[in-house]
Amino acid sequence: MLPDIGVLGPYTYLATELMWGAVAAGLLHYSGAWRSALRTALVLYPFALAWDWYTLEVGVFEIPLRTGVELLGVPVEEHVFMFLVPAMVVGTHESLRKLRSPEPGPTR
Structure with missing residues (x-):
């Protein structure tokens, strides 16, 4: 049985x-992609806001x-x-990219 996450009520x-x-x-932090994430979120935000507002207004979903x-x-x-x-x-994409790229060796 899964724990009841609703224990936090409205929070x-x-x-x-x-x-x-x-x-x-x-x-x-690991990938160093803070700026990319912020830029992506800011570009997507107006579309997500319009979609959320519409779906909440017409009653597609409710968040209790x-x-x-x-x-x-x-x-x-x-x-x-x-x-x-x-x-x-x-963050996931850039972390995977960082893991796949070879680490530069020590320079002399």
Whole structure:
């Protein structure tokens, strides 16, 4: 049986984002891709915001375990999510690239 993550009540969604955000931050730190992740998130943000706003307005999905704080008609947790996903993707991609590239040897 899986643990009940709803124990954090209205902070559940935000808490899970903070946990995954720490993973994304670790990947970005390792790969040095902070600027790429920010640039990617900023480019995607308007599209993600419009999509989230629309789907919430028409009732496609509902987020019960959230704080209730909204910005531009969208839960604050969704705004965090819109930055977290691109950060995780870029961090993963760039970390894998760094792992695959050979390390330069010592120079004399």
